[in-house]
Amino acid sequence: MFQHKKTISLYIHMPWCIQKCPYCDFNSHTLKKTPDYNAYIHHLIKDLQQDIKFCNDRVIHSIFIGGGTPSLFTAELIYQLLLNINHIMPIEKKAEITIEANPNSVDIERFKGYQQAGINRISIGVQSFQNDKLLKLGRVHNSKEAITAAKFAHNVNLHCFNLDLMHxxxxxNIDDALFDLKQAIEINPPHLSWYQLTIEPNTLFGSKPPILPNDDLLWEIYQQGHQLLVNNGYLQYETSAYAKPNYQCQHNLNYWRFGDYLGIGCGAHGKITQKDGQIIRTIKTRHPKGYLEGHYLEKSYCVSQEDLPFEFFMNRFRLFEPTPKEEFELRTFLPLQTINKQITNAIEKNYITEDKQNWQITEHGKLFLNSLLEIFL
Structure with a gap:
């Protein structure tokens, strides 16, 4: 159940995109000219070397290469990156190693190259299989490219692949949303991320909001889509993640179980528990210019004991599996008595149930997750 104390996950951020999507609030930067990808790989390695002081001789349990558009990097560069990482920190033989890919930036040879470089899981940013929806989302691929990329993933010797879809x-309308899911199900990925489009500040959609489905329609889309996925063998294990049995994303499970992870690359975040029980969060320099000049760490800070219960449950209650009480103590170094009042309040409001070993979020709690988490503020 618990991640071994000698293991850690690693997130690697690749900051460049061909075009910035109007809904995206991630740290991504539009290509104005071809970046020096080799130099960026060099700085990622130096960044990791500086983070070793936080790690207490741990072994890497999972790696996630996200962005931006990591598939702009060649397989040769990814191979060099993983090879150097393994020289700095050992990678478990069965570690899950994921790279995100956009459908327009890959072909079958690049997928094969990533597999040969050590990648065993690819996450493809499809978002929709309908060209009119892709156009409104500012995506640079079309539906044919999305289907082709997903089929490529089937033809490569990967442990798993994921399709990202939005609703x-x-x-x-409902038919549009179900069409996307049916197309994905036909491709039969072991893992599906199906999440609702939200309007974030500091995005183009934030300044010029599009017309989105109303709450009643959103609920109907979710209910029918969820049932369609369940009927086709997908289990919802997290708020927006579905998987066939034994294909849950191990890297994301570590996040939601409040495990430790390093973050390298522009704007990457890390969370590392020290031997004395202090939890340190790190944030890396956001802009490639500063990062490529060797300015990696923007700031680091210790999470206060007062904030730990909220941070723990903010992550843990995204998962629909039971939350072991022992895990709260192991991850936060706080006694259960610290949160007796809040737990009682959450139970009285039917947000969670409990037994001797676990807490379990209820269906009511899933619907009112923000209200549940506010109890721990």
Whole structure:
């Protein structure tokens, strides 16, 4: 159940995109000219070397290469990156190693190259299989490229692959949303991320919001889509993640179980528990210019004991599996008595149930997750 104390996950951020999507609030930067990808790989390694002081001789349990668009990097560069990482920190032989890919930036040879470089899981940013929806989302691929990329993933010797899909899109109706899911199910990925489009500040959609489905329609889309996925063998194990049995994303499970992880690359975040029980969070320099000048760490700070219960449950209650009480103590170094009042309040409001070993979020708690988490503020 618990991640061994000698293991850790690693997140690697690749900051460049061909085009910035209007809904995206991730740290991504539009290509104005071809970056020096070799130099960036060099700085990622130096960044990791500086983070070793936080790690207490741990072994890497999972790696996630996200972005941005990591598939702009060649397989040769990814191989060099993973090889150097393994020289600095040992990678478990069965570690899950994921790379994100956009459908327009890959072909079968690149997928094979990533597999040969050590990648065993690819996450493909499809978002929709309908060209009109892709256009409104500012995506640079079309539906044919999305289907082709997903089929490529089937033809490569990977442990797993994921398709990212969105719902609640501009002017989307139920038939549109179910069409995307049916197309994905036909491709038969072991893992599906299906999440609702939200309007974030500091995005183009934030300044010029599109017309989105109303709450009643969103609920109907979710209910029918969820049932369709369940009927086709997908289990919902997290708020927006579905998987066939034994294909849950191990890297994300570590996040939601409040495990430790390093973050290298522009704007990457890390969370590392020290031997004295202090939890340190790290944030790396956001802009490639500063990062490529060797300025990696923007700031680091210790999470206060007062904030730990909220941070723990903010992550843990995204998962639909039971939350072991022992895990709270192991991850936060706080006694259960610290949160007796909040737990009682959550139980009285039917947000969670409990037995001797576990807490379990209820269906009511899933619907009112923000209200549940506010109890721990």
């Amino acid at each position: 609640g899109l501009p002017n989307q």
